Amino acid sequence: MPVRLRRLVDRVGLSWTDVLLAAVFVAAAVIAAAVADPADAQGPLRMRVEGEVPDAAAVPVAPPAPDTFGGADGPAAPDVPEMPEKVNPLAGVIAGAALAVRRRLPYTAFLVAVGGIIVIRQGLLWPGFVAIIICAYSVVTYGRSVAVGLGLLAVTAGGAAARFDESIPSLPGWLGPFVVLLLTGLAAAALRNARARADAAARRADALEKEQAAAARAAIAEERARIARELHDVVSHHVSVMVVQAGAAGKVIGTRPDLARGALGAIESSGREAMAELRQLLGLMAPADDQLRPQPGLADLDTLVDAVRAAGQPVTLRRDDVEVPPTVDLTAYRVVQEGLTNALRYAPGAATDVDIRLDDEVLVVEVRNTAAAPADPAVPGAGRGLLGLGERIRLHDGTLETHRTLSGGFHLTARIPT
The missing domain is CATH 3.30.565.10 (Histidine kinase-like ATPase, C-terminal domain)
Known part of the structure; x- marks a missing residue:
């Protein structure tokens, strides 16, 4: 694809899928018009507009009376319109080209596709018909609201029913445009609602996942803070007692060995208590198979106070x-x-x-x-x-x-x- 065309498509903001789809339908409209039989004017894939000159095959011709034609003074026989040599593909080309903007400008694409039929007033082959159906679907799917899209399709169907003598598919009178356009619109509305529900469910699932992740992070932070507080309480208290006792033992070890021996015993007792509490705290983080030591409480204050008293307080x-x-x-x-x-x-x-x-x-x-x-x-x-x-x-x-x-x-x- 030429670089300039690629830049133009990107600058306008069109979808490459829609551009390729439009090119395919434009080519199909040209090919279908080239191979179509002009005599098949009333085929199920062609429309005849009100006021259009009827084809010769569709005009009943009464046999001439013996004394009306052929005489020297009699009127000449009426001319029969000639059959067109080929079908005009312009309506299908316009409808196919409108597919390029069906997502960005859905209302414009649909009105251009339908307006091409009304202005050209020629028969419509199957590529143009399918292109109009896709544009009608895009009106409801990509338009501002479902109600506006369905209203536009209903108005267009009413205008087509009043304007065209025949429509696709072959249904009684004016019913064809309503069946085609409104059913397409309702199908598009159903798909749009299903897509909206799926998007809403995906957003809710994403929000729930983020909320759960945030709750997990908050729980982890809270647990870390609790563990830090427990470690501080255990280590700070027992290390302070041991430092004080060690200092006291150092002062009297030469003169009062008995007091030094008592201080060293207090250090040992405080160290054992600290190890027990640390083991309990680590067991809460990674429980072992053995029985965990219960958390301390007010019933253990006597032991705590005795240890502080032994440190000289x-x-x-x-x-x-x-x-x-x-x-x-x-x-x-x-x-x-x-x-x-x-x-x-x-x-x-x-x-x-x-x-x-x-x-x-x-x-x-x-x-x-x-x-x-x-x-x-x-x-x-x-x-x-x-x-x-x-x-x-x-x-x-x-x-x-x-x-x-x-x-x-x-x-x-x-x-x-x-």
Whole structure:
């Protein structure tokens, strides 16, 4: 195909399929007109327009009376129209060429194809007839709306029924155009609706797939955050206890071996506890066949407080005997663990109070400590523990409040609805 024609088609925005289809029907119209028999004027694939000069084969000729023709003074016999030498292919060529714009300009293509028949007023062979059917289908399929397309076909069918004496197919009187055009339009409307439903179903499936992917990503991010919080709580607390105990053991190992031995035992105990909790956390991510250790809760606070006391932090525990859901129980334990870890890290040796009570279906957990000793400056931290703790509490629609006291101490209060 010439390059200029290819560029023209692309610039206009036509479909190459429609352009090739139009070329095929134009060639078929020319070939069909060349091989058609002109005497077959009333064939089922030709139309005769009202007012057209009838063919000789269709005009009944009465036999002349003996005294009317042939005399010297009598009138001459009427002339019989000559048969055309060949069928004019122009109507079929116009209808076939209109197929090139049937998707981009469906109304224009249909009106041009039908208008070619009315203007040329010649018989229509099968290529032009099929081309008009395709244009009628395109009006409903690619037009702005189904109602407008069907209305245009109905008006055209009425005009064709009033204009043409005969139509394709051979039906009684004016019914032919309505049968052809409206049935084509209804079929196109059904196909268009089916295509629209299929497109809508595909869009819904795509949206559902994207929604599921987004939900999966959100779940993964939430699980990663939860695991990060658990790791921080476990590692931060136990490592802080071990660091403090190791420092204490180093100070007294030469003068008080018994105290150093107790500190080393506390380090061992804290290390075992950390390994057990880490093993439990890893088991939640990749469960093994063995029985998993249950998550810690308020019932395990005595063990937690004893470990902190053994590290040299004086802790006072006051709590009510309350029963809360397992998730709230674990969260409350993590609040106390984070508060004691921060007190041990930033205010070693400072008096620390833990208070747990139930206030109108809200579990209140408070951890308070006094100021650190001047000889033990606070170690700077990143603050990630409190951020993760606040996120954990917000999952229960609770609140976390932290502030420093006027005396230099630290106060942590968590309110968790039960």
